Amino acid sequence: MKTTLQISISKTKQSRLQETDFENLVFGKSISDHMFVADYKNGEWTDLRIEPYAPLMLYPANSTLHYGQAIFEGMKAYKNEAGEILLFRADANQKRLNESAVRMCIPEVPAEIFMEGLMTLLDLDRDWIPNKPGYSLYIRPFIFATDDYLGVRPSETYKFMIFTCPVGNYYSKPVSVKVEQHYTRAAEGGTGFAKAAGNYAGSLYPALLAQKQGYDQLLWTDAKTHENIEESGTMNVMFMINDTLITAPTHTGTILKGITRDSVIQLAKEMGYVVEERFLKVSELEDALKNGSIQEAFGTGTAATIAHIAKINIKGKDYELPEKPEYAFSNQVLKKLDDIKYGKVADSRGWIVKV
Structure with missing residues (x-):
């Protein structure tokens, strides 16, 4: 995948793929190997990177913990029969994330950072995407405030992150x-x-x-x-x-x-x-x-x-x-959506992006 941004990549030394039971996935429990991270400081998003999924270090005075400046998105990637990665309406998620950001006094994430960070991450962790009907890779982009400060005002620094997890059905029955x-x-x-x-x-x-x-x-x-x-x-x-x-x-x-x-x-x-x-x-x-x-x-x-x-x-x-x-x-309509998402029918609406 070609990118125009400088995104540094640090790969995990030990993948968790082999210890993941893809036949018995619990929604949101099995997390893929890597995560995309960008930091907002001095008025711009900087230090774009992919690194192993790991705990975060936060100070007790982190403003999100006290004042709740946090937003997120939810989206999915799929594999077609040829093994290609398909993203469903990712542009709509990117736009909605920024609509949430404006309301919560969070700086908007430029579309190229969102999309290139996401697609680079998916390309790296492509083996985490299940290749069976009804299964997909759930994607969680989110932004939260990172100021180490107790004061009721918008934070001046933020972290934008994306991690993923292989999933089956959210609801197994009506x-x-x-x-x-x-x-x-x-x-x-x-x-x-x-x-x-x-x-x-x-x-x-x-x-x-x-x-x-x-x-x-x-x-x-x-x-x-x-x-x-x-x-x-x-x-x-x-x-x-x-x-x-x-x-x-x-x-x-x-x-x-x-x-x-x-x-x-x-x-x-x-x-x-x-x-x-x-x-x-x-x-x-x-x-x-x-x-x-x-x-x-x-x-x-x-x-x-x-x-x-x-x-x-x-x-x-x-x-x-x-x-x-x-x-x-x-x-x-479920069948029509699945046929589009898994690439079984031609996408005539511009909803699918191939990684």
């Missing part, structure tokens, strides 16, 4: 969800649209309460009225009601602009489905569950891809959704 109408994930004017670490920290307690009741995730509702479905904890959410695909809009700034979400919407329109980007009221969802007009519900996200929802709890009552036949929209 999920059950509970509509949350007390706690709030995001409010207008806040950071809901950003992939900020604190957003996820604040959602853990309500999600834990739901898990103790037997639910995998929450369906979050709006902060003002708790009447409108927004998104789930790890994914955007979609509903097929009377052959119309309904998903929450992103203009309020409370919902993550999911890249899988956007891909599904584009494919749905190409397949001839009516798509409505609007808020689905809890009462409307409840009526659809009662009268049977809801055909399916599912989450979309990089980790989950398409996660079928089997059960929805509203105000203490469980509603079972019908099983998904092979011809169901969610199964059709």
Whole structure:
């Protein structure tokens, strides 16, 4: 791979490949050998390097630990039948990372640093990318503040890093969800649209309460009225009601602009489905569950891809959704996405980049 940047490479002396069980991968547990690192100081990103995956040294006064200036992205790389590495919509992840950065007072990462650092890392750790259906290499770019200073202000120094891990499916079975109408994930004017670490920290307690009741995730509702479905904890959410695909809009700034979400919407329109980007009221969802007009519900996200929802709890009552036949929209669109990601069909949309 040709690069225009100076990226120093320090290879690991002992690869962990041989001790990794690729037949029994737990999502996010097995980390690849190397990581990309860049430091922000004196107003620019410098010291671009790849080094062995290893612990970081942080001072106790590190500003991220106290004030939470941290953002991240999630994306995947795949291998086609010829063994080539395929990246899915990496440009969209790069742009979204910078949108999060602006909101969190973090300096933006130039596209060439993001892409060349990523592609150099993937080329080096290409043997970590699983070569079987349903498996991929999960990629975690992130930025955090590094000032050794206790003071409520934006940090003056930062670290941008990328590491990867081979993964299988995030959810191994259809999920059950509970509509949350007390706690709030995001409010207008806040950071809901950003992939900020604190957003996820604040959602853990309500999600834990739901898990103790037997639910995998929450369906979050709006902060003002708790009447409108927004998104789930790890994914955007979609509903097929009377052959119309309904998903929450992103203009309020409370919902993550999911890249899988956007891909599904584009494919749905190409397949001839009516798509409505609007808020689905809890009462409307409840009526659809009662009268049977809801055909399916599912989450979309990089980790989950398409996660079928089997059960929805509203105000203490469980509603079972019908099983998904092979011809169901969610199964059709999942196959279309996988065919694109694994290079089984030609990419006509500019979504795939070969490393």
